[in-house]
Amino acid sequence: MISRWFRKLLSLIKYLTILSLSLVLLFAFVPVPLTGVMIERHIQAWWNHNSSYQLRHNWVPFEQISGAMKQAVVAAEDQKFPDHFGFDTEAIEKALVYNSKGRKVRGASTISQQTAKNVFLWTGRSWFRKGLELVFTGLIELAWGKERILEVYLNSVEFGPGIFGVEAAAQKFFKRPASQLNRHQAALLAAVLPNPLRFKVQDPSPYVYKRQQWILKQMRQLAPVEQRLAAR
Template identity: 55%
Template sequence: MLWLPVLAIGFTVLQVLVLRVVDPPFSTVMALRQIEAWTGGEDDFVLYHQWRDLDRIAPSLAVSVIAAEDQNFARHRGFDLEAIERARAHNARGRSTRGASTISQQTAKNLFLWSGRSWVRKGLEAWYTVLIELLWPKTRILEVYLNVAEFGDGIYGAQAAARAHFGKDAAQLSRAQSARLAAVLPSPRRYNAAHPGPYVQRRAQWIERNARQIGGEAYLDTLR
């Protein structure tokens, strides 16, 4: 039975290699949300997703999600140990829970896996994170993330989010609109980028400041 783990490893490596050059038509998280709607009787549910290459997405959105989710994206190799330590210290104080998932980890989870906190899922997430960091350039990781991230219930990817929330293409997003989209990422089914409440407005302003501090759109040059 030793061939089973070897086969599993080979399959995952092949998956990641193929998706380095082939744009995934959907993610596991999308598929699970659609199944949830079918089995839950959500007859009016519609899943929105349309792929856009990175050069057809506003650079301000790419910078905004990095500023919001993973400011060390260009430097780490999949796991931000500094952020993990800060999150551990914050959570130990017990006032709230803070995560430390990088964009690479979130891409691995959204594309290949499912939501949840089980050790099996976290272990698979770590494995896929290592693979995509080894086999994909940073620009590809960011491109896939921007196309599979959830920006609202049934709204996946930058193009669907730009159309649904602002009635425009992803390439036409302003810096303020990009910051608002990035601001809803922690809880995209709870918050709305088109009609932001006080929390989203405050977070979007913080994201805009952070985007400027990391160098703005010039930051993307460090990924190439």
């Protein structure tokens, strides 16, 4: 009996591994139509009987996203993105020290890790999910490369309830395509990313405004992200 269930478990793991690898390779070339977090939000809306929930998601190529938006998310979320292989070890060490002091938990996820989570996994904190995130992060770093990771990230990240990707956010909040976002608009969008269900683009709190100004300063100080990616 145990042997039979063990064989079934191994078979399930094998098929899930094949499926995961196939999706990673597929999404290296084709737009991502639906992500794990999108599915999670749909389930939450259904569970809470939220019939007004509406998903907004419009994929746009990397070239049709403003340079300001690319610069803003790197400045806000992962300034070492062009230089690391998926993980910022220095940020992880600092987060471990900070969290060991019993303060509010601080994360150290890179854009690559966030992309892996958004596309293939779900939100929340658990060692199991974190382990899967590490695996998928390594896979997309190998199979996609930095430009593709940033493209998928910008097209899949959540900017508000039901609003996924920079094109949907630009149209919703600024009535313009992602290609026409200016620095202030891009910085405001990036400012809500730590918690897009709490922080609002349309009704920014003093914290969001303060974070926007910090991001604008970082954008000016960093070399253009597209230039840094091209130099890799």
